[in-house]
Amino acid sequence: MANRISALAVDCTDPRRLADFWCAVLGYEISEVDDEGDISIAGDGPPFRIDFLRVPDGAKGAKNRLHLDLNATDRDQAAELARLLDLGAVSVDIGQGDVSWHVLADPEGNEFCLLRSQVAPFAGTAAG
Structure with a gap:
């Protein structure tokens, strides 16, 4: 099972x-x-x-042990990064170095990554 x-x-x-x-x-x-x-x-x-x-217990105090990895479905990474920053995400440095993805945080500091590759949307979604 x-x-x-x-x-x-x-x-x-x-x-x-x-x-x-x-x-x-x-x-x-x-x-x-x-x-x-x-x-x-x-x-x-x-x-x-x-x-x-x-x-x-208030705002989080340490790096997440689990995070989301995102891929844009309808634009390149640079355009999606600009959109996410406009929505209130912030770039963060968690020691990732020079990589092909961007580490961001949501308005409460929860880290997530924006990956480079674009992916197809799920069938039936607004983007698809």
């Missing part, structure tokens, strides 16, 4: 801010908001959601 990843949980101080950021980055939409203000977002591709869960 095997498992399938169905969600990624992200602890944060401001679920709405991160949900809005990641919806803009990924082309996802808010799919659920619970009574505590936790927010789930999802796209049209394979069943997968990202849950933004409010935690009381």
Whole structure:
């Protein structure tokens, strides 16, 4: 028997801010908001959601042990980098050196990478 990843949980101080950021980055939409203000977002591709869960312990304090790798679907890496920075991402140096990808952080400091290659969008998405 095997498992399938169905969600990624992200602890944060401001679920709405991160949900809005990641919806803009990924082309996802808010799919659920619970009574505590936790927010789930999802796209049209394979069943997968990202849950933004409010935690009381404040901003993160160390480098992520797990991060997302992103590939643009409809533009080159330079154009996508400019778009992500305009959305509020910031470039970060985690000791990666001279590499072909960009290490960025979302508005709460969660690192993610923008890879060089462009990939096809999932069938049925707005970009496809």
